[in-house]
Amino acid sequence: MKIKKQIKYIFGTAVFLAIAAVLLTLTTYVMRPTDKDFFRARVAGFYAEDRDSLDVVGFGSSALYRYLNSPLLWKQQGITSYGIATAAQPVYVIPSLIDEVEKTQSPQLYIIETRRFTDTDNEVIKENRLRQIADNMKVSWNRFKMVTELTEGFEDRLSYGFDLIKYHGNWENLTEESWEYLFNAKEHPLKGWSVNSRHKILSYLDVKDITGEIPITEKSEKELREIIEKCKKENLQVLFVATPWQVTEEEHQKDNYIKRIVEEAGFRFLDGNYYAEEMGLEYNVDFYNPKHTNAIGAAKFTTYLGNYIREHYDIKTDHSEEVAASWDKAAEKEEKEYEKAAEKILKKAVKAIKAAKADQTEQQ
Structure with a gap:
């Protein structure tokens, strides 16, 4: 029983994290300008x-x-x-x-x-030139690896790999067009x-x-x-x-x-x-x-x-x-x-x- 509970817990956690990751990704796409x-x-x-x-x-x-x-x-x-x-x-x-x-x-x-x-x-x-391509790509390991390699020494390096950090306040500027980029x-x-x-x-x-x-x-x-x-x-x-x-x-x-x-x-x-x-x-x-x-x-x-x-x-x-x-x-x-x-x-x-x-x- 104990093993079954552990498996159930691990499975539930994995599903929760997967759903959270998907929602976070979709939110990122919508929040991008x-x-x-x-x-x-x-x-x-x-x-x-x-x-x-x-x-x-x-x-x-x-x-x-x-x-x-x-x-x-x-x-x-x-x-x-x-x-x-x-x-x-x-x-x-x-x-x-x-x-x-x-x-x-x-x-x-x-x-x-x-x-x-x-x-x-x-x-x-240059930040703006890199973001023009990176912040419009789909979230993936390939993208994360690219920006990690190219932003070494940048102060806000994390915001390139997870650009929702940069755009989380963009909700005030959302339009109908923003939702067209959901995926x-x-x-x-x-x-x-x-x-x-x-x-x-x-x-x-x-x-x-x-x-x-x-x-x-x-x-x-x-x-x-x-x-x-x-x-x-x-x-x-x-x-x-x-x-x-x-x-x-x-x-x-x-x-x-x-x-x-x-x-x-x-x-x-x-x-x-x-x-x-x-x-x-x-x-x-x-x-x-x-x-x-x-x-x-x-x-x-x-x-x-x-x-x-x-x-x-x-x-x-x-x-x-x-x-x-x-x-x-x-x-x-x-x-x-x-x-x-x-x-x-x-x-x-x-x-x-x-x-x-x-x-x-x-x-x-």
Whole structure:
């Protein structure tokens, strides 16, 4: 009898703790803020995708989510893709994100956007940049391990592993939308893409004759090589991509340095700045600031990327009717959003180009 009571007590305690853990996790998801930059929506959108339905998954900063128009890639190539991207995403989270993806997806190709590897501020992990990805992931051992490793020396380290500590007072700001994230999985209407209708005239630098190299920081190179080794060890197909922007000669030489490391390891490197003309990019129309394309530029980049993937990788695109219907719906929404954005961009571009020509005339 005594043994039975002990077993019953242990079982009851285990059930209680399990229920408490589930409730605590769900509370954490609801209390997390819904942000104006849509990082919550983008990351939670990944978790809402059907198991093993994504052909391609990408990681990176705004240099990915401002460029990769996933619904358009589906419409043109029949490829399902998703960019798990947040602003200035630390490169150090990529290995953990690969592990996170592999829990529910089996991508035939990973895309790693490389611009953050060229930055000189990678030596220090910034709280807001880490939280933009970590505090939008599902609670798991993988997430806990990632933040524990990356927050060594942080004063409020515990609040990264258990972010309810940070957001427990957010109950006053809860909205109906907050409850939509109860399971931290909410379908993203554009599959992670961000539409942008802004515009800025930029200058174009032809980089095809720039062949020199400038090393990236020691820490960035170490992380790059570790990511490469992980991908080789796990037999993952990876395309490293440098998306096009108003690049400088110095920055392009850093891209050349990364390109050599990547290609020596047996992976492909797509240099968007090198192929900007082939993409049809117009630097007086297709960008909204020196570092990012607008909706028109993103469409041109995505079209080129899709053709590149088709040429160099054997991507099988068989999907269930349910998955196809979800992507068709996203493609329909993307088409409407793109048309509205493109109209605004072209109006702004015409006005800006006329003003620029008028200024040149006055200066002459």
